[in-house]
Amino acid sequence: MPIVEHLKYNHKTKLFTLFICSLFFLSASEFSFAQKKTYTIVLDAGHGGHDPGNIGNGYREKNIALKVALEVGKIIGKEKDIKVVFTRKKDVFIELWKRGSVANRIKADLFVSIHCDSHTTNAYGIGTFVLGARGNRQNLEIAKRENSVILLEKDYKQNYNYDPNSPESVIGLSLLQEENLDRSLQLASLIQNNLVTKLNRHNRYVKMDNFQVLRETIMPSVLVELGFLTNKKEGRFLNSRSGQQAMAKNIASSIVSFVNQLKINTVDVVSVDKYPVVVEPKDVVQTTQVEYKIQIASSRKKIATKAYNFKGLKDVESIKVGRFYKYYYGKTTNYKNIQSLLKRVKKKGYRSAFIAAFKDGEKISVKQALKTR
Structure with missing residues (x-):
């Protein structure tokens, strides 16, 4: 069964979410949306x-x-x-x-x-x-x-x-x-x-x-x-x-x-009695729409996003982050599709390329993106 289909089921999604927490050997009760202090x-x-x-x-x-x-x-x-x-x-x-x-x-x-x-x-x-x-x-x-x-x-x-x-x-x-x-x-x-x-x-x-x-x-x-x-x-x-x-x-x-x-990138937590309340930043607009792209390169030099500069890949997007330009290929809301694109990009020679996720134009982690599905 494809990965995306696995994540559609509530019990699988719950397992995946708890797994991310357990990577750091925290129990579910210890994690409990706690903001990181140190x-x-x-x-x-x-x-x-x-x-x-x-x-x-x-x-x-x-x-x-x-x-x-x-x-x-x-x-x-x-x-x-x-x-x-x-x-x-x-x-x-x-x-x-x-x-x-x-x-x-x-x-x-x-x-x-x-x-x-x-x-x-x-x-x-x-x-x-x-x-x-x-x-x-x-x-x-x-x-x-x-x-x-x-x-x-x-x-x-x-x-x-x-x-x-x-x-x-x-x-x-x-x-x-x-x-x-x-x-x-x-x-x-x-x-x-x-x-x-x-x-x-x-x-x-x-x-x-x-x-x-x-x-x-x-x-x-x-x-x-x-x-x-x-x-x-x-x-x-x-x-x-x-x-x-x-x-x-x-x-x-x-x-x-x-x-x-x-x-x-960490949400604040305010405790009300014994129940934690997650407070989202005020400028965040709630949405479930997530876009996935492939980051293929990062450079301080601006490169023309022409196919000949990127091993034949068309429609490469350039985004400036600080002093660096990050170059992305592909854009889709389907995680399965972006996985296929990643394989294509790596075959082109971009062995270090990876999937990036965006929500409302802001970059978020892939695991956060999958949780919104």
């Missing part, structure tokens, strides 16, 4: 211990990454609604899988890994990375494995109303991945833009790659390459106290901005 951010300083990272010009990546991570944590830790967790706070070696496991275990909202780059040439500049399509396939298996521990809990059916082996669960995880990728790109763009424009660093852009440390997490995650230690000028800057503080300040402000954006 956002947990995991900061990961790359390398450590017997692993120095790259040692361009005699500088040690592990030391620089740690100092910047600790400074970022110090800054954002002052925010009343942000909780900071470090994968390491001193010079110790932590396996890559354990770094992601820390974030998964505490149900973190965000994972940021900090590194320094190297090259055989005199390359320089800032680069920020999110998980590429190949890694997302492995990431899905990790998410399924992380959730399977629910089966070991006593009375898990009463607590979660969720079967990790059901088709609906796999569907839910896939949708969550799409949302995580979008949010990862959102944060990566904030960090990249701040470091480039405010510190006048060379722009190596936001990119997708298959980093192991990003594959191990099941929440929005980014990896920041602060610059190249193999470049004498850049290495000297990154090894300086002033350089590390400047980097940390701008990464921290990007994270705070990202969290503030998350707050905007």
